[in-house]
Amino acid sequence: MLYGVKDLRIEDVEVPEVESGEVLVRVKAATTCGTDLKILQRGYVEKVIKLPTVFGHEWAGEVVEVSEGLDWPKKRMRVRAGNSAPCLHCAMCQKGKYNLCENMIWLWGAYAEYIKVPARMVLVNMQEIPQHVSYQEAAITEPLACVLHGAEEAGVKLGDTVTIIGAGPIGLLHLLTAKKKGAGKTISIDLVEERLNVARKLGADETINAGKENVVEKVRRLTSGYGADVVIEAIGLPATWEQALKLVRKGGTVLEFGGCPPGTEIKVDTELLHYGEVTVRGAFHATPLHFKKALNLIASRTIDVRPLVTRKMTLEEIKEAFEILSTTKSEIKIAITP
Ligand SMILES: [Zn+2]
Numbered sequence: 001m002l003y004g005v006k007d008l009r010i011e012d013v014e015v016p017e018v019e020s021g022e023v024l025v026r027v028k029a030a031t032t033c034g035t036d037l038k039i040l041q042r043g044y045v046e047k048v049i050k051l052p053t054v055f056g057h058e059w060a061g062e063v064v065e066v067s068e069g070l071d072w073p074k075k076r077m078r079v080r081a082g083n084s085a086p087c088l089h090c091a092m093c094q095k096g097k098y099n100l101c102e103n104m105i106w107l108w109g110a111y112a113e114y115i116k117v118p119a120r121m122v123l124v125n126m127q128e129i130p131q132h133v134s135y136q137e138a139a140i141t142e143p144l145a146c147v148l149h150g151a152e153e154a155g156v157k158l159g160d161t162v163t164i165i166g167a168g169p170i171g172l173l174h175l176l177t178a179k180k181k182g183a184g185k186t187i188s189i190d191l192v193e194e195r196l197n198v199a200r201k202l203g204a205d206e207t208i209n210a211g212k213e214n215v216v217e218k219v220r221r222l223t224s225g226y227g228a229d230v231v232i233e234a235i236g237l238p239a240t241w242e243q244a245l246k247l248v249r250k251g252g253t254v255l256e257f258g259g260c261p262p263g264t265e266i267k268v269d270t271e272l273l274h275y276g277e278v279t280v281r282g283a284f285h286a287t288p289l290h291f292k293k294a295l296n297l298i299a300s301r302t303i304d305v306r307p308l309v310t311r312k313m314t315l316e317e318i319k320e321a322f323e324i325l326s327t328t329k330s331e332i333k334i335a336i337t338p
């Protein structure tokens with residue numbers, strides 16, 4: 001069954017009790033994410049999240065309870081964790097593909113006063129937040145971790161022209177990351193002018209409003225007719241997955257990053273792969289190492305995520321927040337505080 005923003009409501013639930021190895025955290029900030037909206041509107045992989053439930057997955061907070069015998073973290077420590085923890089011993093983990101773990105533990109429930117962190121997650125995917133980093137910045141560790149993993153797959157090299165379809169939070173994080181990886185020219189594409197303005201502020205060299213301009217023609221024009229070295233799709237629609245393939249140069253790489261609805265198929269011109277030697281890659285989620293790296297990059301402000309929070313709202317206003325996200329598209333991320 002599919003739900004919608006109209007089904008969102010605030011309910012009183014029991015404060016979770018911690019068992020062996022677990023930690024209870026008081027949520028101080030949780031950020032909104034397109035994935036949360038997608039889950040509400042079109043469902044998601046059942047293994048990952050089953051509705052109805054408390055949701056939200058980008059958060060940071062203060063430790064209020066630690067199960068007996070656990071010597072880290074300490075009470076009152078500022079932490080972030082999740083939203084996943086691989087088992088480390090399945091076939092995928094043994095291949096080093098921790099993000100594809102067959103027995104992944106997922107944690108949802110950030111839009112709440114308290115969140116209980118499972119034992120395995122305390123061990124492999126929980127970090128202390130440095131004092132100078134705000135809770136809302138630390139909450140953005142999760143999407144940045146996913147983007148870092150994607151950026152590795154895309155293999156941006158020094159001087160590359162990188163085209164990014166989508167200037168929402170993920171597209172903008174890809175933009176910031178590509179610039180740090182040495183992109184020579186960055187091109188951001190979106191339908192919403194406010195988002196393109198943010199992209200320009202964050203350093204996009206060129207922006208294209210896909211509602212007003214011919215995207216393929218303009219990217220060709222900006223790349224001397226060849227296409228971009230790397231194209232990153234950060235929306236999650238079959239039309240933009242296919243469009244990405246038309247924007248890349250021969251021998252270039254397309255990273256299909258945005259998750260499409262279950263069962264989606266796209267058309268790929270075989271000539272593109274054969275004569276054009278184009279590499280097409282997907283990327284899903286992140287490994288504990290990416291989470292750790294992401295928090296470090298946020299803390300050093302190597303990747304400054306502060307401009308991505310364009311509005312703050314309270315937990316009571318959660319429904320309104322998602323109405324804004326689903327209708328206006330003008331906010332990048334809303335930080336929710338209980
Ligand atoms: Zn997210």
Ligand SMILES: [Zn+2]
Pocket residue numbers: 086087088089090091092093094100101102103104
């Ligand atoms: Zn595993």
